[in-house]
Amino acid sequence: MLTLTRAVGEKILIGDDIVIEVRAVLDANHVRIAIDAPRQVPVHRAEHFAAVSEANREAAEAALSNADDSLLQEIRSEQEGKTHNIESVGN
Numbered sequence: 513m514l515t516l517t518r519a520v521g522e523k524i525l526i527g528d529d530i531v532i533e534v535r536a537v538l539d540a541n542h543v544r545i546a547i548d549a550p551r552q553v554p555v556h557r558a559e560h561f562a563a564v565s566e567a568n569r570e571a572a573e574a575a576l577s578n579a580d581d582s583l584l585q586e587i588r589s590e591q592e593g594k595t596h597n598i599e600s601v602g603n
Contacts, residue, residue: 529553 516524524532529550536544547555 518524518534520534520536522534526532530553531548533546533548534543535546538544549555
């Protein structure tokens with residue numbers, strides 16, 4: 513990881529098309545930055561990205577669980593139908 517010291521108004525260039533500018537020092541723990549990047553480059557705050565990723569993972573697990581439950585019900589219904597058919601044939 514590269515750590516740099518910048519003053520308000522100074523910029524950092526990443527590649528040819530990403531610019532990060534220090535806009536303000538708000539207090540000892542906060543700075544305001546501006547990021548200029550091409551539209552196709554995703555820019556996310558790490559804490560929001562982690563929260564969204566976790567919510568997506570939970571939603572995918574819930575959907576998979578619901579799909580598994582539906583599949584099990586379908587299999588049970590098919591098995592019950594076969595059992596009923598076998599009993600009918602035997603009578």
